[in-house]
Amino acid sequence: MKQFNRRDFLKAAGAVAGAAATASMAGCAGTGSAAGAAATPKAQGQSVIGLIAPKMDVVRVGFIGVGQRGYGHVKRMSYIEGAEIKAICDTHQEVLDRAVDFLVQEGKEKPTAYGDSELAYKDMLARDDIDIVIISTPWRWHAPMAIDTMNSGKHAFVEVPLALTVEEMWEIVDTAERTQKNCMMMENVNYGRDELMVLNMVRQGVFGELLHGEAAYIHELRWQMKEIEHKTGSWRTAWHTRRDGNLYPTHGLGPVSQYMNINRGDRFDYLTSMSSPALGRAAYAQREFPAEHGRNQLKYIAGDMNTTLIKTVNGRSIMVQHDTTTPRPYSRHNLIQGTNGVFAGFPNRIALEHGGNKSFHEWEYDMQPWYDKYDHPLWQKMGAEAERNGGHGGMDFLMFWRMIYCLRNGEALDQDVYDGAAWSVISPLSAQSVANRSESITIPDFTRGAWRTATPLGIVGA
Incomplete structure (x- = not known):
């Protein structure tokens, strides 16, 4: 996997997350405009319909958010052959410890834990031994975290909904096309x-x-x-x-x-x-x-x-x-x-x-x-x-x-x-x-x- 300069990545990711979070909160207060809904921005990359990533013998996984939904995801992922959980991030120490302890008790390698701040997930994304990231956080974080994940060279798997505003969704689509990374909203139904x-x-x-x-x-x-x-x-x-x-x-x-x-x-x-x-x-x-x-x-x-x-x-x-x-x-x-x-x-x-x-x-x-x-x-x-x-x-x-x-x-x-x-x-x-x-x-x-x-x-x- 391509090596990323950690300092440069964190700087760039912070700018993207800040912009996305601002758009997200704007979506909380209002609903957008008809023009925003109808406009189609110019493509910044190639379509990812049918995107096939290079085969992975082992899929190395990071988790952001392991409270209620995310903890269940950790448990189920641990049962799947060919998946290795490398790192977990959550700002609530109790649920972070619970997820880590579960994996240790199951005889799995102890994952690295992150959670000392709201942006601790960016430290996790700066690693080069993670292939995909599972995002199970409050809705306002879905877009910035998915965008940061793809910009770090990893595939993003996001809980529902994918994002909150039309602008955020276009930014996610543009990022997926530009990076040629998967961004799948995990619609389990x-x-x-x-x-x-x-x-x-x-x-x-x-x-x-x-x-x-x-x-x-x-x-x-x-x-x-x-x-x-x-x-x-x-x-x-x-x-x-x-x-x-x-x-x-x-x-x-x-x-x-x-x-x-x-x-x-x-x-x-x-x-x-x-x-x-x-x-x-x-x-x-x-x-x-x-x-x-x-x-x-x-x-x-x-x-x-x-x-x-x-x-x-x-x-x-x-x-x-x-x-x-x-x-x-x-x-x-x-x-x-x-x-x-x-x-x-x-x-x-x-x-x-x-x-x-x-x-x-x-x-x-x-x-x-x-x-x-x-x-x-x-x-x-x-x-x-x-x-x-x-x-x-x-x-x-x-x-x-x-x-x-x-x-x-x-x-x-x-x-x-x-x-x-x-x-x-x-x-x-x-x-x-x-x-x-x-x-x-x-x-x-x-x-x-x-x-x-x-x-x-x-x-x-x-």
Whole structure:
């Protein structure tokens, strides 16, 4: 790996991080402009669609952020053959020690620990014995850390969302193209058994020509408001006071986008969005906290339910919903509809005009015949091990296994920087639409036209 001058790198990285962090915080206060959403900046490098990194016998891994989500990532990565964890960074000493101690107890080489300041991760990035970096930090750090990682000569793997503003996403795309490094947003739901099966069914034409999809993140998370000093609620709660739109669009949208070949034969064209009143968070604060508590001093503006409609260039429609406030069962919708019928999740059900086991006027709820026929090859191969090692039913482990497999075998990743940007940009653009009477907002083409000839994601692992 190319040797980097540590002092020069830290100086350059600091400038990039500062600019990105400023853009990120600007995104906290506002939603950007229509011109920003539609503009396509001049490319600074070559497309990274289908990017294949040189094969790695061993993938050397660094982690930034090992609190709740990141600690699980450390555990799962430690179980994967061909991956070595070299360094870990976190500013919270307790969770940093916990991650290091876990690896030592597992008989692994003790990783170097970093965490004496917010920018300690840059010292880790200055090393030349790390190939990829897993970033699991609060949202505002995703963009600057991903950019710094690529500028240090390493591949970036970032928790969702990829970034917070349109400007940040373009900067990430530009950096990936200029450095020719992978920047994958780790959308784990794409590796769920049901989502993989439906992708296989779509590729085999079970639903006919695709027409419409529905995606969601409906997950009651008010209890996170009680996390004050540490953990997700300590920083995520504030987003309900900063942005009225879809705060977290990618979990449902990622799989539906892969079904529809978004960025690989089709792309998002424009969206329109509206929000319900924002009532639930304030009511919960009044009920659960003393009147003088800080949670009762906040003005919650994010509508309890946000509904965003996306139109694709090829004419398909997608409904995306977000609700982490109201008391209701969890759902990602995961609906895909075509000329021959529909699959919908939560609960799983299917109705087909041709090829089903019932009339299309009735839902089929028994999924076993469909698993028997259409289980994805990846799940057939690794599903048992994925379930054994865990992470949302195994999808987290399978995602990490697949990432390491691609890097060790010289294959393109299943998700690229353009996917992460397209799925994540729905958040700031939905807020812009909500703020302007649900006006239509143009969605950027982060591929700069390359979507027209890009090869759709195949049924990998067959």
